[in-house]
Amino acid sequence: MRKLITMVLLTLCFTTGFAQEEQDTIHYHKIYYLGGTGLSFPMGKTNNVFTTKLFSGSMGLDISLKDSRYFLTPTLYLLTYGYNQQRPDPDYNYMVQNGRANFYMLSLAAGRRRQFKRLNTFVYLGPAIGLVSEPRGELVGQVLKMDNKYSVSVAGKMGVGADYKFPGFFIGAELGYLQHFRQIEGNPVQFLTLMVGLKSDITSLSEKVSHAIGLDNYID
Numbered sequence: 001m002r003k004l005i006t007m008v009l010l011t012l013c014f015t016t017g018f019a020q021e022e023q024d025t026i027h028y029h030k031i032y033y034l035g036g037t038g039l040s041f042p043m044g045k046t047n048n049v050f051t052t053k054l055f056s057g058s059m060g061l062d063i064s065l066k067d068s069r070y071f072l073t074p075t076l077y078l079l080t081y082g083y084n085q086q087r088p089d090p091d092y093n094y095m096v097q098n099g100r101a102n103f104y105m106l107s108l109a110a111g112r113r114r115q116f117k118r119l120n121t122f123v124y125l126g127p128a129i130g131l132v133s134e135p136r137g138e139l140v141g142q143v144l145k146m147d148n149k150y151s152v153s154v155a156g157k158m159g160v161g162a163d164y165k166f167p168g169f170f171i172g173a174e175l176g177y178l179q180h181f182r183q184i185e186g187n188p189v190q191f192l193t194l195m196v197g198l199k200s201d202i203t204s205l206s207e208k209v210s211h212a213i214g215l216d217n218y219i220d
Contacts, residue, residue: 026115026165027071029203032062036174036197040079045187050101051082058195060107071111073124077157077178079103079191083135086185094137094144105130105178107157118165128155128178153189155180163199170199 036058042050060075083101109126129152136147156179163172173196180189 026118026120027062027064027068027113029068030062030064030201031203032170032199033202034058034060034062034073034075034172034197034199036172036195038193038195038197040081040178041192041194042081043190043192046189046191048187049084049086049185050189050191051084053080053082053100056080056193056195058193058197062199069113069115071113071122071124073107073109073111073126075107075109077103077105077107077128077130077193079105079178079193085134085136086187089136089149092136092138092147094139096135096137099135099137101135102133103130103153104133105153105155105157109157109159119162120165120170121160121162122174123158123160125158126156128157129153130155132184134184153180153182155189159193168200172197172199 037055038057039052039054040056041052056077056079058075058077060073063072063074065071079102081101081103083096083099085096085099088095105128107126107128109124109128111122111124113120113122132151132153134149134151136149138145138147157176159174159176161172161174161176163170173194176193176195178191178193183189
């Protein structure tokens with residue numbers, strides 16, 4: 001928890017330092033689609049249960065607010081890990097080692113960016129909620145039957161990153177921190193995520209959808 005609080009304070013300080021920047025000219029009234037791939041690293045005692053596995057991914061939106069230096073970024077993270085069960089599960093008669101666990105986490109974060117011509121840096125912070133899939137094993141006769149145990153987890157997500165605008169698209173990278181507010185197998189759950197990917201403008205598509213359903217989100 002102390003690491004989470006420290007990162008929150010650093011993020012807020014970093015964001016506050018941008019208060020006097022000029023209006024963003026690249027993201028004005030824009031909506032972008034984000035798609036990335038990368039790795040997620042367990043931190044601290046989380047290593048007792050989870051190990052890094054290739055690959056994790058993310059997909060989401062970058063939605064500029066009226067002041068386009070600020071944005072909303074709803075993002076779905078698909079995180080994959082190696083899994084070593086620590087505690088017996090009364091519903092299963094075998095412990096799992098070298099298994100595979102998955103996290104499907106929806107982050108609803110808000111952020112702040114700074115533009116340097118075609119280069120943009122950003123920070124974001126917000127809550128996340130998702131589904132956790134843990135492997136389980138049960139011996140039925142002479143067959144080891146594999147199963148999945150599902151649970152809901154609430155977390156906090158924050159990160160920093162940068163992207164660079166090429167004609168028609170951006171290439172970017174972000175470093176994030178994900179802190180869950182529950183334990184798994186008796187251990188705290190916190191991950192460091194590293195994603196690289198592309199960002200593309202879908203504003204015209206959003207305008208068409210808004211027009212089709214009778215909404216107009218682009219009036220000054």
